[in-house]
Amino acid sequence: MEAFRPPRQQGVGQSTVTRHIAELERALGVSLLNRTTRRVSLTDEGARYLAGARTILRLVDEATDQARSAGGDPIGKVRVSCTAALGIRHVSRGVFALQDRCPGIAIDLGLSDVRIDLVREAVDVAIRLGPLEDSSLQLKPVGQSHRVLVASQAYLARHGCPSTPDELARHQTIRMSNVMGSGTLRARGRMRPCTPSR
Template sequence: MADRSGVTLERMRTFVRVAARGSLSAVAREHGVGQSTVTRHLAELEQALGVSLLSRTTRRISLTEEGARYHAEATTILRLVDEATDEARSAGGAPAGRVRLSCTAALGVLHVVKGLSALQDRHPRIAIDLGLSDVRIDLVREAVDVAVRLGPLNDSSLQLKRIGVSRRILVASRGYLADHGHPRDANDLARHQAIRMSNVAGSDRLTLRGAGTDVRSASFTGRLTVDHGLAAREALIVGCGIAAAHLWLVDDLLASGVVERVLPDFELEPVPVSVLFVPARARIARVRLVIDALAVLIGQIPGIDQGA
């Protein structure tokens, strides 16, 4: 007979996270405990239930047949507990609790952090864990509630709130242009140094859109490729070359004259901007509040056109 007293929420949460991450050590780091604690929680839960939930080898961790059935029920139970806890905390007062947020690094540093500070001033009972990365993470696997994403999305298991599009332009520092000259048409770009993003597919060729139906294609290559928007910004400032930049990344540099537009009669294809979230988590008041606040905040960032 199963020992129901051994089936605790803490052990259930550990099991669900291990099933999602496929790693005991990753869950230990996530929870801030030793791996032995995670192992003990799993062993105690399996003993209480009288079944094996996980199949462990030296290479991988997978759910047993019983584990898969229990995982589905446990996930539902934990969601209901979270929602009930949230409602209880918020009864007669403001939303409270922790929200885990992921955001493109440069956008987060330059614009989102300031908006989150204002949000927390208005809602002091909400805690936010902000992760900054240009690598697209799995929200469910990483236990993230909300993500701000640039570019097309195709994860059908998640829900998105489309904010608009982010405008992109060509820019270079005054120093670089003084030394190398201003490109006069799209074909001139081939003889210049480009600062490219390694995580943007096809960044070695640009499509430039001018007035009306004027569309040009241009080669865009160079010696420097980076994987972080803030690195591209610094490379621009020191004169490494021309960059295809989001307007929000360089609007202050344009205003101060540190960088100038290149081929100002043309813009690049805009990039979709969305807030992505786990549907079940969006039912929690504090998560809904953060989603709605992000939509407003991002829509006010320079160069992001809402509803486009």
């Protein structure tokens, strides 16, 4: 799907766009835009219509790419979403390798630690840490991420060393709030004794 270009860059006047939108609203029987003297924004119906239209256009693009690549090398665009740290450290290498093997595939790799609506953003592949939030999506595990509890010597000197997992509940912690399930900790094996340095 081509990147959005303002109507003026496409040689289309504002009056023409306004007329087309008015005709579309009459045909649909709903308002797609909220209009004020200062700004124009999408109504709820307009946002849903836009998301559906983008999905249709993406499917048309995919069908076109499949038809073109039926007899040759794969071509097309794939949108991938991933957290920043995971993408920089691991995923980007795979993306570069895939593009070397399949130069006809354009990969749009979006790195963000903010949770996004994968359907609305037309993301083809999302790589996430933690359990699957939306059951309508298909999940395939690709690896495991192990976490390690650490503390600074200064913190342990002030608050003491936990000797059992239950004692961790009274300690102050920092966690990645954007990772599903990060509020739950499953400890395995024995806790190593810690001794704050003096």
